[in-house]
Amino acid sequence: MIRVLLVDDHPLVLDGINACLSGEPNIEVVGQANNGLEALELAEALSPDVVLMDVSMPVMNGLEATKELKLRFPDFRVLILSMHENREYILQLIQSGAAGYVLKDVSSKELVKAIEVVHQGGTYFSSRASDALIRPFDSGRRNTGVSDSRPSLTKREETVLKLLAEGGSNKDIARQLDISVRTVETHRQNIKQKLNIQTAAGLAKYAIENNLV
Template sequence: MIRVLLVDDHPLVLDGINACLSSEPGIEVVGQASNGLEALELAESLSPAVVLMDVSMPVMNGLEATKEMQLRFPACRVLILSMHENREYILQLMQSGAAGYVLKDVASEELVRAIEVVNQGGTYFSSRASEALVKQFAPDNKHSYNEDRPCLTKREESVLKLLAEGGSNKDIARKLDISVRTVETHRQNIKQKLNIQTAAGLAKYAIENNIV
């Protein structure tokens, strides 16, 4: 069971998401919070695997709460659920340590998939969130190459691309027909070469350098 904590300042939204997720056999909603401060308090006592976090909230907003969540509970994965598709919002939340960004108009099936992906260590962005980021970083020449960036092998670029698309180690191993241990090794090598330690940071790098 994936233990999920819901965080949103609108009771109707909380009730709707709770009803949606409660019917999923692999997900357990363990608590609900109306702001970031409550979320941190509940995370300490409930130990959720995934926190489904709104952005605009009173007392402590989603950006501040995500940063604090990563400092205090690094094993907890934060999935942003927002109505904003503004690229500045998305970039700030990626840099704060969020594992994914999903817009509130997605279907329930996609929300469940996003929770599963981030729980497995992947990164997930809904299609419109991804489009906002690609528009921000896409140069005139889609295939341009930054000569100053660290040199990744073809295999490492393949792994990075799948990581940025939200693939877990198992998913990547299956797609590339290699072992999970080999994927983990590539992942560590990529982090060391790029000096990037978070999944969201790797996704941002892949987008900026046209790897996805």
């Protein structure tokens, strides 16, 4: 059972998400908060597995709350659910420790998938959120020097990184590539070491910025 804390300042949105998730046999909504400060208090009291967080809220916004949550409770997974597809918003939240970013126009099925992927230790970005991150690099990559300065990953490491960025768990990747979970873990550690990136969200950001996904 995945324990989820909902955080949004609109009661109608909370009711809608709650209704959407109530029929899922493996998801339990354990609490609802109207701002980031309430989210911190409830997170401490309820120990959710996943915090489904809005960005624009009074008292304490989603960015500040995500930073504080990851500082206090590093094991909690934060999934951003927002109406904003602004690249800077998304990058800031990834850097703050969010494990995924989905826009509020996603289907119920995709939201459930995002929660499951994040809970399993993966990262998840809805298609429009990914597009917002990738778009500047599609048009100006030749002038940025990104490809020239990129650390040298093997083809297999690039494949593993791509699958990680798409939300795959170690087990999923092992099954897809027909290799052992231990081998995937080794590739993952090598990638982290080469890129000097230690978080799953950071790896996803790198993969997106370098057009690996």
